[in-house]
Amino acid sequence: MAAPLDPAAFRDACSRFATGVCVVTARGPDGPSGMTANAVSSLSLVPPLMVVCFALTARTLAAVRHSGRFAVHFLSHEQEDVAGRFASKLPEAEKFDGLDWEERDGVPALAGCLAGIACEVRDLLPGGDHVIGVGEATSLWREDGEPLVFYRGGYWSLSDREAAPPEVDEALEGP
Numbered sequence: 001m002a003a004p005l006d007p008a009a010f011r012d013a014c015s016r017f018a019t020g021v022c023v024v025t026a027r028g029p030d031g032p033s034g035m036t037a038n039a040v041s042s043l044s045l046v047p048p049l050m051v052v053c054f055a056l057t058a059r060t061l062a063a064v065r066h067s068g069r070f071a072v073h074f075l076s077h078e079q080e081d082v083a084g085r086f087a088s089k090l091p092e093a094e095k096f097d098g099l100d101w102e103e104r105d106g107v108p109a110l111a112g113c114l115a116g117i118a119c120e121v122r123d124l125l126p127g128g129d130h131v132i133g134v135g136e137a138t139s140l141w142r143e144d145g146e147p148l149v150f151y152r153g154g155y156w157s158l159s160d161r162e163a164a165p166p167e168v169d170e171a172l173e174g175p
Contacts, residue, residue: 018151023073023086024052025108028063032096032108035060036087038150039130040072048137050119053130059092061131068121070135071107074114076145077157082110083148105139115142 025034039053050072054061064070075083085095100111105118119135126132149156 015152018149018156021075021083021148021150021155022052023075023082023110023113024054024060024070025073025110026060026063026070027067027103027106027108028059028092029066031093032101033060033063033092034086034095034108034110036083043134049122050117050135050137052133052135053127054133055130061133063092064121064133065124067106069106069119070121070133071104071109071116071118073110073116075148076112076114076143077148078145079112079148080155082112083155104141109141113143114145114147115140 019038020040022037022040023034024037024040025032027033035054035058037052037054041051043049043051052070052072054064060070082099085099088095096108101108102111103109104116107118109116109118117137118139119137121133122136123134124131125134146157146159149158
């Protein structure tokens with residue numbers, strides 16, 4: 001049997017796959033909750049399904065279990081501060097303080113995102129130190145703009161051409 005992979009080396013290898021940056025929100029018993037994530041993907045067109053991977057310790061996972069709903073927000077390049085806020089360990093209510101958001105289809109919906117997709121939970125499946133959430137899209141909204149991209153531990157825009165990656169940020173959910 002092969003020796004187990006070093007988690008840091010695995011994380012570094014996965015960091016070489018550029019991803020969009022998302023904020024996932026849900027309504028918990030004490031109000032809105034949210035987290036920054038990049039382990040997010042569309043799964044199916046018919047029916048329209050999304051996948052979100054939640055760390056077992058994610059407070060947003062508890063809100064998703066409570067409400068049975070979540071929203072995925074694809075962040076614009078201008079929302080790097082929003083990504084940082086939702087990646088922090090701030091109390092959940094403070095993450096939403098001063099932000100433009102509204103309740104939409106049973107989920108907290110952030111303004112200014114490139115797109116948002118409200119989902120009803122179909123499945124919550126075990127996935128190592130994460131839970132794999134599968135949600136069926138129930139509504140969506142879209143705006144124009146440039147996406148916020150995560151690559152090698154930092155935020156980028158599509159127009160960034162520098163070879164050196166930004167500093168590593170351990171706060172994002174996912175490998």
